[in-house]
Amino acid sequence: MASAFGEPRPRESWRRLRYVASRARQLTATGRHSLRAFLDWIDGLERAEARDVESAEAEPDEDAVRILTIHASKGLEFPIVLLTGLGSGRGGGNDSVEVIADRQSGALAFRVAQEWRTAGFEEARVREQEMADAELVRLLYVATTRARDHLVLSLFRRPNATGSPAALIDAGLEGTAGLCSPLMLGETGAVAPGAVGPLAASEGVAWGTAEQERSWLARRRELVTRLGTMPHVGAAELMRAVHDDGVPADVDDGEGQDFARAVRSLVWRVSRGSVRLAGDADPLVVARARTIVESRAFTDALADPTCRRTVPLLGVVDGTMLDLMADLVYETADGVTLVGFDLENREGGSVAGTPSRRAIAGLLSLAFTAATLRTAHAVAVIGSLPGEMDHFTDTAELASEARAGLP
Numbered sequence: 001m002a003s004a005f006g007e008p009r010p011r012e013s014w015r016r017l018r019y020v021a022s023r024a025r026q027l028t029a030t031g032r033h034s035l036r037a038f039l040d041w042i043d044g045l046e047r048a049e050a051r052d053v054e055s056a057e058a059e060p061d062e063d064a065v066r067i068l069t070i071h072a073s074k075g076l077e078f079p080i081v082l083l084t085g086l087g088s089g090r091g092g093g094n095d096s097v098e099v100i101a102d103r104q105s106g107a108l109a110f111r112v113a114q115e116w117r118t119a120g121f122e123e124a125r126v127r128e129q130e131m132a133d134a135e136l137v138r139l140l141y142v143a144t145t146r147a148r149d150h151l152v153l154s155l156f157r158r159p160n161a162t163g164s165p166a167a168l169i170d171a172g173l174e175g176t177a178g179l180c181s182p183l184m185l186g187e188t189g190a191v192a193p194g195a196v197g198p199l200a201a202s203e204g205v206a207w208g209t210a211e212q213e214r215s216w217l218a219r220r221r222e223l224v225t226r227l228g229t230m231p232h233v234g235a236a237e238l239m240r241a242v243h244d245d246g247v248p249a250d251v252d253d254g255e256g257q258d259f260a261r262a263v264r265s266l267v268w269r270v271s272r273g274s275v276r277l278a279g280d281a282d283p284l285v286v287a288r289a290r291t292i293v294e295s296r297a298f299t300d301a302l303a304d305p306t307c308r309r310t311v312p313l314l315g316v317v318d319g320t321m322l323d324l325m326a327d328l329v330y331e332t333a334d335g336v337t338l339v340g341f342d343l344e345n346r347e348g349g350s351v352a353g354t355p356s357r358r359a360i361a362g363l364l365s366l367a368f369t370a371a372t373l374r375t376a377h378a379v380a381v382i383g384s385l386p387g388e389m390d391h392f393t394d395t396a397e398l399a400s401e402a403r404a405g406l407p
Helices: 010-029 035-047 121-144 165-172 198-203 210-227 235-240 254-267 283-293 296-303 354-372 395-404
Strands: 078-083 097-101 108-112 147-153 308-317 320-332 335-341 378-382 389-392
Touching: 010 035, 078 121, 097 121, 108 121, 121 147, 121 165, 254 283, 254 335, 283 296, 296 320, 296 335, 296 378, 296 389, 308 354, 320 354, 335 354, 354 378, 354 389, 354 395, 378 395
Parallel strands: 078 147, 335 378
Antiparallel strands: 097 108, 308 320, 320 335, 378 389
C-alpha cells in the first residue's frame, strides 16, 4: 500500500496490486501454493497475451463516471445519476407475426398479419401488455432510486414516441411545480445561464447557491418521509385481524407471533393427520397444531395435488401495501381456495369469534386478488378449537369489506 501511494496515480497502482492479490488467491484455491507456481502462471498468461474479461470498477469515493445498465445498478447508490435512453419507444421485431405465451392457460396465442389469429389472442395480448407495463415501472423505480442527491432525466423523444418512458414521465410531472427543475441546454451543450426552470425563477435564487441547496435538501427530506411511509398490512395485522368492538389489537405482541410460528412449524411436521411431537415441550402448541391438521379444511387441501403451502401474497391496494401469506392454496374446477390459520388467541378459543375469522378471510381474499388479478373461489379459516372453522364463498364481498377497512 505504501508503494502505491508513492506513485503518481496511487488509485491505479493500488487497484493493480489488489488485482494481483486476487489472482494469487484464485491460484491458491486450486492447490498450488508456492510463489514459483504463481510466477510461472502469471508468466504464462503474459506469453499467451491473455486478457482478463473483468472490467475495472471505480472506487466508491473516486471522482469518476460509471456507465451501467439498470440491472447492473441494483443495490448501488450514487450522488448524481443521469438516466438516458428514456425516449426510445417500445416494440420492434416482426409486426406481421406475433406470438404470446398465455400464462393462465399454458397455451400459445398467435397472430399472423391482420387476417388470422387464435382464439383468446386479444385477451392474452392485453395481459401481456399489463405485465410489460408493470415491469417497466419496476425498472424505472430501480433506476431512479439509485440517486442519493440529484437525479437528471433525459426526456428527449420523437413526437410520435407517445408511449415511451420519457413521455410517460413528462406527463406525470405535470402539476408538480417545485418537485424538479428543467435544465435548458445551450448550443455548446452546457446549461444555459438562468435557464433552470420554474424553481429558481419562483424563488429568485440562482441555481447552485448554498441557500437553494439547503432548501432543496429540506424539501427532499420531507418528500422522502411522506412518500416513503406507505401504510402496511402484514402478518401481525392478519393474525390479530379485528376485535368484536372494532378496535384493532396490539400488533407488537412478540410472544403471540412466536406462538404462531411454533404452531406452524409443528403443523408442517405432519403425516396424514397425526402430529409428530418431536419432543415439543409446549402442550398448547401441540394441541393447536393437532386441531389444525385434523380439520376438514386442512385434510381437503393436502389431498389435492395442486396444494401449495405458505404462499406469499404481495400487492398494493389504494396505497396500502399488503404483505400477507396464505397457509395453504389449492385449485379445483371451481377455482382457487385459500386456507388460513387463526392463531390470534394463544389460550385457545377465538377472542373475536366469527367476525375475526371473517376479517382474516377478507384480507387474504383482497391480497390474493391484488397479487394475481384473480378472485378466489373460497377462503377457509381454521379456528382454535376442534371443529372451529369458517368457510367463506362470498369472496368479492369479503375483499370489499377488507378494502374499506384499510388504513
